[in-house]
Amino acid sequence: MDGAMPVSESPRPWPQAASRVPYWIYSDPDIYSSEMEKIFYGPHWCYVGLECEIPEVGNYKTTSVGERAVIMVRADDGEVYVVENRCAHRGAQFCRDKFGQAKEFACPYHQWVYALDGELMGVPFRRGVKRKGGMPKEFDPKANGLKRLRVEIVNGVVWATFSEETPDFRSYLGERMWAHYTRVYDGRPLKVLGYNRQHIPANWKLMMENIKDSYHPGLLHVFFSTFGLFRADQESATEVDETGRHGILISRKGEKEANDVSTSIRSFDADLELADPRIIDYHHEWPTPQTVGMITIFPSVILQQQTNSLSTRQILPKGPGGFDFIWTHWGYKDDDEAMTQRRLRQANLFGPAGLVSADDGEIIEFSQQAFEAYQNRETMIEMGGHDVECTDYMITETAIRGMYAYYRQVMGF
Ligand SMILES: [Fe+2]
Known part of the structure; x- marks a missing residue:
């Protein structure tokens, strides 16, 4: 952690506990300007x-x-x-x-x-x-x-910073996140398979929160809960770095099954069948058994490994009420044709119209609509308690709390 972070005086007081987030941080143009200076142009990669x-x-x-x-x-x-x-x-x-x-x-x-x-x-x-x-x-x-x-340049990924204060990238990630990063970005040459670009009318932080939120995937995403890619009864973990700013959601794929958990989920639909099951045809290729590793590297990017689909999702803020979201789908340069086709097929779950990711783009827009219509309201991030910790379960918002613990420090709230 870089200890030189200046802590400035807050123009507005944070409402109360660390497990509440005020709506105004998503809509106030002064706070947005301050985020650009202190976060995107500050000591961050x-x-x-x-x-x-x-x-x-x-x-x-x-x-x-x-x-x-x-x-x-x-x-x-x-x-x-x-x-x-x-x-x-x-x-x-x-x-x-x-x-x-x-x-x-x-x-x-x-x-x-x-x-x-x-x-x-x-x-x-x-x-x-x-x-x-x-x-x-x-x-x-x-x-x-x-x-x-x-x-x-770290194992094929190019990182940049405006600040002379930013520590080297590995120190910036911390050893725990470094291990997750190098599991997928392991030094093998990469190749681009394609791009998606979209504009999402929601504050940029909501996208970071969405990927730190292990509580929602098995609920919001019919596809995940129904076909067993990400469900609350599966082996999983949430980890954060020492500062709280970076995180990873880890999960291990199960099967489509009607059990106590799946049948209690409103979005679970036992009648749905895949016309082409190859879209979830997972091929084991990394040292650990996890099938999902969603890394958030604060503040600018999400590194996705979902089954064999790999992408970087770059966040380009455009004012407090929106951001451009750029998806770069990639594979390893030495992938054979079958693996390239598998990655491309699985990529249909993601992107602006993805069978899964379309849900996220839309739902965070719905949150933003409330944030702009109210000032003195707060969101709750209390699932799993009030602490910031690494967990071996999904029903927690600990990684979002981690990001806000760090955010408050940098922003002076
Ligand atoms: Fe999601």
Whole structure:
């Protein structure tokens, strides 16, 4: 844990216990601005992409860290850089393609030109025309390149941070989460299988909460409860790191069965049958028997392993009331064709229209609607008590409490 975290004074008092969350943190624009500064631009690693998305020199991908547009690019020295997509001159976001191949970057406004690593290479009419106009003599191009973020590439995943205070990525995760991270991101080269993009009209924190919430999957998701992928009577665990900010939901797949637990779930439907059962055809491939490992890496990304379906789900906040959600479905580069097809089939459970994930996007929107209509109300996160701990059961909100324990510290609540 990084001990240097500044704790500032709160403009609004937190209502009472750590197991209650006030609605106004989801709708107040001042709190949102403060989250951008203290969280997304503060001492945290944010996800920007997979290294395999930019294999060749000149390949780039545009994305954002918080609301700030950045470019992840492989420069002439072969290294990956993350630079701001913001011209040093007048601030224009000059690179508009999602992906591309470039020798250099040029801003269309006044054609300032940057090398791939962000260095300023050219300023048209820098010395004026006929000795009139131009930049002042003391203008130093070396000091006016694109701002570079700190970058760490960890087993194929590219992380960036604006802060000099952010500890190295492994320390940032903590050893417990590091073990979960490296179980799936084990150093084997990755390949992208496809993308989904959606906008969800709900506060960004609700997506983090959703994936830390082990209580809901067996209830909200008819597909999970019915076909036995994630149900309250199955072997499971919830873990958090020392700070509480990161977490993982672990579960082990069962079978479709009518038992005491499943028949008590309103969404369980014994009559449903899969026309093509290959969609849940799980193939054991990692050292531990868990079939679900949903990691939340605060604040920017969810790393999904659900049966053999793998994805990163990036959170790009767009004001307090919405965020873009970018799904990158991936596999290992050395997967055979059968495994690639299996991962692609299983990916139909996820994404904006997924048989499971469509439920989440919609339900957090319903919560957001209440948060915007009321001010002085609170949500309850008391399932499993008031503590933050690792558990070997699902009916708990401990990982959400963990995130808010950390959030209150960073935000000064
Ligand atoms: Fe869910």
